[in-house]
Amino acid sequence: MLDSSTAEREMVAGVLAEPGLEGEVAIRLRDVNKTFGTGEQTVLALRGVDWDIYRGQLTMLVGPSGCGKTTLLSVVAGILDCDRGGVVEVFGSDVARMRGGAKTRFRMDNIGFVFQQYNLLPALTAMENASVPLIIAGVPRPRALERAREVLTSLGMGNRLGSLPSQLSGGQQQRVAIARALVHEPRLIVCDEPTAALDHESGQAVMRLMRDAAVKSDRSVLVVSHDSRVFHFADRMARMDDGRIVQVRSQVGSAQEPEAGDVWEAAARA
Ligand SMILES: Nc1ncnc2c1ncn2[C@@H]1O[C@H](COP(=O)(O)OP(=O)(O)O)[C@@H](O)[C@H]1O
Numbered sequence: 001m002l003d004s005s006t007a008e009r010e011m012v013a014g015v016l017a018e019p020g021l022e023g024e025v026a027i028r029l030r031d032v033n034k035t036f037g038t039g040e041q042t043v044l045a046l047r048g049v050d051w052d053i054y055r056g057q058l059t060m061l062v063g064p065s066g067c068g069k070t071t072l073l074s075v076v077a078g079i080l081d082c083d084r085g086g087v088v089e090v091f092g093s094d095v096a097r098m099r100g101g102a103k104t105r106f107r108m109d110n111i112g113f114v115f116q117q118y119n120l121l122p123a124l125t126a127m128e129n130a131s132v133p134l135i136i137a138g139v140p141r142p143r144a145l146e147r148a149r150e151v152l153t154s155l156g157m158g159n160r161l162g163s164l165p166s167q168l169s170g171g172q173q174q175r176v177a178i179a180r181a182l183v184h185e186p187r188l189i190v191c192d193e194p195t196a197a198l199d200h201e202s203g204q205a206v207m208r209l210m211r212d213a214a215v216k217s218d219r220s221v222l223v224v225s226h227d228s229r230v231f232h233f234a235d236r237m238a239r240m241d242d243g244r245i246v247q248v249r250s251q252v253g254s255a256q257e258p259e260a261g262d263v264w265e266a267a268a269r270a
């Protein structure tokens with residue numbers, strides 16, 4: 001049975017989700033709070049987030065710097081624990097209540113994360129870096145490298161397979177990080193500003209891959225972006241402010257260039 005505060009939270013999430021347009025939920029967040037520090041240093045980075053993110057969609061998260069986007073992605077991906085009492089359900093499993101090994105295992109099997117700073121292993125080539133999730137999952141090395149080559153090639157990196165991260169530009173490193181997140185076809189892909197360091201062509205290629213990864217009924221993609229050139233790849237766009245989701249809009253997800261003055265442009269100005 002729902003107590004009144006839970007019922008209220010379900011209602012808030014329902015209103016944000018625009019009744020009638022919702023599909024099956026991939027990620028369910030209820031009363032998600034995150035506090036950093038103690039005493040006078042306390043920062044409330046997330047303030048009772050209630051939000052549903054759907055399967056088969058690419059959801060984009062926008063909002064001003066410092067509003068909590070990276071913190072929210074990290075909590076969803078199980079990299080950061082939220083404060084006690086919050087619900088972080090990913091494909092029906094409550095990540096907030098998983099501990100240690102079980103959480104790591106769940107994350108490795110189900111989630112691909114692209115960090116804002118790329119976190120590549122400096123001693124490994126592009127192809128080796130991209131293959132890491134498969135190697136960890138026990139895929140034989142030749143097959144893992146072949147699959148990594150395939151994904152890197154689709155990102156325009158076919159001629160840099162043997163390069164070390166130090167030999168690559170920022171945009172090229174970013175594409176290796178994206179290949180690593182996509183390589184094992186995780187059910188959830190979470191990306192923090194994936195196109196920030198990319199030129200227009202590479203950015204569009206990355207988003208096409210993300211969208212392809214999202215439009216399957218058992219998958220979901222969540223992307224933080226400031227880049228209005230890629231807003232039209234979103235099926236749904238959420239605006240965050242001061243630790244809360246304040247607005248959610250459904251959109252066509254047609255991957256067509258947007259018309260001037262539409263909601264994406266409004267989100268860009270927000
Ligand atoms: N590890 C941390 N320790 C202390 N404060 C943090 C930490 N990470 C983030 N914050 C603070 O939490 C707030 C939200 O940060 P963040 O999620 O990085 O915002 P965004 O990604 O939207 O720019 C900011 O005020 C930031 O300074």
Ligand SMILES: [Mg+2]
Binds near residue numbers: 071
């Ligand atoms: Mg951030």
